Amino acid sequence: MYISTPFSDVIDRATGTLASPDNVYQRRLGQMAGMYEDAEAVRAALDAGDPVIYRVYEKKIPELAGELQWCMSVTLPGKIGREYYMTKGHYHEVRDTAEIYLCVGGTGYMLMETEDGQTSAVEMREDVALYVPARWAHRSINTGRVPLISFCVYPGNAGHDYGTIETEGFLKRIVEIDGKPTIIDNPRER
Amino acid sequence: MYISTPFSDVIDRATGTLASPDNVYQRRLGQMAGMYEDAEAVRAALDAGDPVIYRVYEKKIPELAGELQWCMSVTLPGKIGREYYMTKGHYHEVRDTAEIYLCVGGTGYMLMETEDGQTSAVEMREDVALYVPARWAHRSINTGRVPLISFCVYPGNAGHDYGTIETEGFLKRIVEIDGKPTIIDNPRER
Numbered sequence: 001m002y003i004s005t006p007f008s009d010v011i012d013r014a015t016g017t018l019a020s021p022d023n024v025y026q027r028r029l030g031q032m033a034g035m036y037e038d039a040e041a042v043r044a045a046l047d048a049g050d051p052v053i054y055r056v057y058e059k060k061i062p063e064l065a066g067e068l069q070w071c072m073s074v075t076l077p078g079k080i081g082r083e084y085y086m087t088k089g090h091y092h093e094v095r096d097t098a099e100i101y102l103c104v105g106g107t108g109y110m111l112m113e114t115e116d117g118q119t120s121a122v123e124m125r126e127d128v129a130l131y132v133p134a135r136w137a138h139r140s141i142n143t144g145r146v147p148l149i150s151f152c153v154y155p156g157n158a159g160h161d162y163g164t165i166e167t168e169g170f171l172k173r174i175v176e177i178d179g180k181p182t183i184i185d186n187p188r189e190r
Numbered sequence: 191m192y193i194s195t196p197f198s199d200v201i202d203r204a205t206g207t208l209a210s211p212d213n214v215y216q217r218r219l220g221q222m223a224g225m226y227e228d229a230e231a232v233r234a235a236l237d238a239g240d241p242v243i244y245r246v247y248e249k250k251i252p253e254l255a256g257e258l259q260w261c262m263s264v265t266l267p268g269k270i271g272r273e274y275y276m277t278k279g280h281y282h283e284v285r286d287t288a289e290i291y292l293c294v295g296g297t298g299y300m301l302m303e304t305e306d307g308q309t310s311a312v313e314m315r316e317d318v319a320l321y322v323p324a325r326w327a328h329r330s331i332n333t334g335r336v337p338l339i340s341f342c343v344y345p346g347n348a349g350h351d352y353g354t355i356e357t358e359g360f361l362k363r364i365v366e367i368d369g370k371p372t373i374i375d376n377p378r379e380r
Contacts, residue, residue, distance in 0.1 A: 002286060003323040006302050006310045011292070011317050018319075059321075065255055066287040066324050066345055096192060097256040100343050102201070102292065112196050120196045127201050129208075129341070131249075133193040134256050151319070153290050153343040155256055 002062060009059065013104045016074035016149035022060040026052050029080065032088050035169060037186070038081030045080055052076060053085050054140070067156030073101070074149050075108065075142040082175040084108070089139025089170060091115075093159030099132040099152060101140075106148030109181070112136045113171050115164070121172065121183055124148060137165055141174045143181040192252060199249065203294045206264035206339035212250040216242050219270065222278050225359060227376070228271030235270055242266060243275045244330070257346030263291070264339050265298065265332040272365040274298070279329025279360060281305075283349025289322040289342060291330075296338030299371070302326045303361050305354070311362065311373055314338060327355055331364045333371040 010019040030050045033042045045051055058071035078085045089111070092099070101110065103124045112120045114135055122130050124140070132138045142148035173186045200209040220240045223232045235241055248261035268275045279301070282289070291300065293314040302310040304325055312320050314330070322328045332338035363376045 002325070003288065003321065006300070006312055006320065006322055006326060008312050008318050008320040011319055013317060061321075064286075066284065066348075068288045068290050068321070068343065068345070070290055070319065070321075094256065096254075098193065098258045098346075100258050100260055102341055110196070122196055122198050127203060128198050129201055129260065130196065130198040131193065131251075131258070131260075132196055135192070136196060151292055151341075153258065155258070155345060156288075158256075 002064060002067065011072060011104070011151060013149065016057065016072045016147055018057040018072055021057040023058050024055065026055040027088065028052050035088065036080045036083050037173060038083060041081030051078065054087050061156055063157050063159070065155060065157045068153050069156055069158065070153045072149065073140060073152050074147050075140045076147055077142050077145050079176060082177065084141050084143050084174055084176065084181065086141040087139050088162055089137055089165050091137045091161040092154070093161045094157050096134045097155040097158040098134050099138065099154040101130045101132065101150040101152050103128045103150045106142060106146050107144035108140060108142040108148040109174055111139045111141055111170055111172060111174060117171065119171050121174065124150065137170070139170060143174065192254060192257060201262060201294070201341060203339065206247065206262045206337055208247040208262055211247040213248050214245065216245040217278065218242050225278065226270045226273050227363060228273060231271030241268065244277050251346055253347050253349070255345060255347045258343050259346055259348065260343045262339065263330060263342050264337050265330045266337055267332050267335050269366060272367065274331050274333050274364055274366065274371065276331040277329050278352055279327055279355045281327045281351040282344070283351045284347050286324045287345040287348040288324050289328065289344040291320045291322065291340040291342050293318045293340045296332060296336050297334035298330060298332040298338040299364055301329045301331055301360055301362060301364060307361065309361050311364065314340065329360060333364065
């Protein structure tokens with residue numbers, strides 16, 4: 001069944017919250033420990049309290065092609081070793097579906113790649129609208145000192161597919177070298 | 191063909207412009223004169239120079255279901271007689287497609303209705319995210335003193351259908367009575 005009645009909600013551009021989310025989830029480091037390059041830094045951060053890396057505030061929308069999923073994505077500032085806090089990243093289960101991110105605060109990158117090995121990193125900052133094309137996996141990376149916050153919209157039937165990312169990681173990483181965000185190769189040796 | 195490479199653009203929240211639009215169009219009063227209730231006020235405004243009522247800045251996206259059209263919608267402040275500046279309004283040609291508006295500035299209403307006679311008016315102001323469900327015609331109305339600006343996203347294949355609105359108008363109008371925005375019936379006698 002399609003949504004039958006108009007509704008609105010209010011975004012908070014400073015915190016990234018929705019006034020009335022249907023669902024809120026957060027990911028702690030422990031839920032994505034293997035995704036970071038520095039196993040020792042991961043252990044230390046887990047011992048120090050397993051930090052929250054990102055939060056998502058979403059509305060529940062029917063998973064139909066003509067509907068639109070939307071959420072607020074909030075990636076917190078911080079590093080694990082030299083690697084910046086980042087989301088798990090995912091493909092859409094229905095590959096031929098795009099996504100739009102409007103950044104409303106913070107600074108960072110959207111790291112993207114395709115299954116045939118293309119990569120892209122687009123700088124995100126307030127008022128940047130990013131088009132993630134169909135078939136591109138995407139991961140938000142916060143390289144700044146405040147939360148990186150985006151308003152996200154994608155087709156209702158898109159779904160999430162973490163599979164290949166979860167086991168192999170992305171082809172690139174973004175780490176701090178000489179005080180600056182730097183894109184490096186991820187050898188995918190694991 | 192789907193979009194193959196990520197791209198970004200920058201929105202200007204004060205003016206509603208995109209830094210690099212693929213297409214910009216504007217509607218003057220003369221292109222929608224019959225939609226206002228006060229024919230005499232329309233004539234006077236046309237004689238005084240045919241004002242621009244709204245502008246749209248858009249990117250060119252393939253008209254495919256998994257893609258996402260997006261644009262900036264800018265409805266200027268003003269009135270024709272007692273009736274506020276408004277967009278033409280439309281259904282989506284593919285009826286089972288929703289739309290999301292994130293208001294980034296200004297104040298007003300989204301006036302909506304269905305073909306079976308349901309109506310809705312949702313207040314728009316900065317940071318309000320509105321879900322226009324499938325099958326609801328929608329028209330932006332600026333009741334304030336600055337441009338009403340929204341970031342809009344809808345499915346790539348949605349299309350526009352102005353037909354029934356263009357000939358019969360919406361079931362409701364929003365006009366200024368005693369200095370306040372007021373929703374009144376539109377008898378559809380024309």
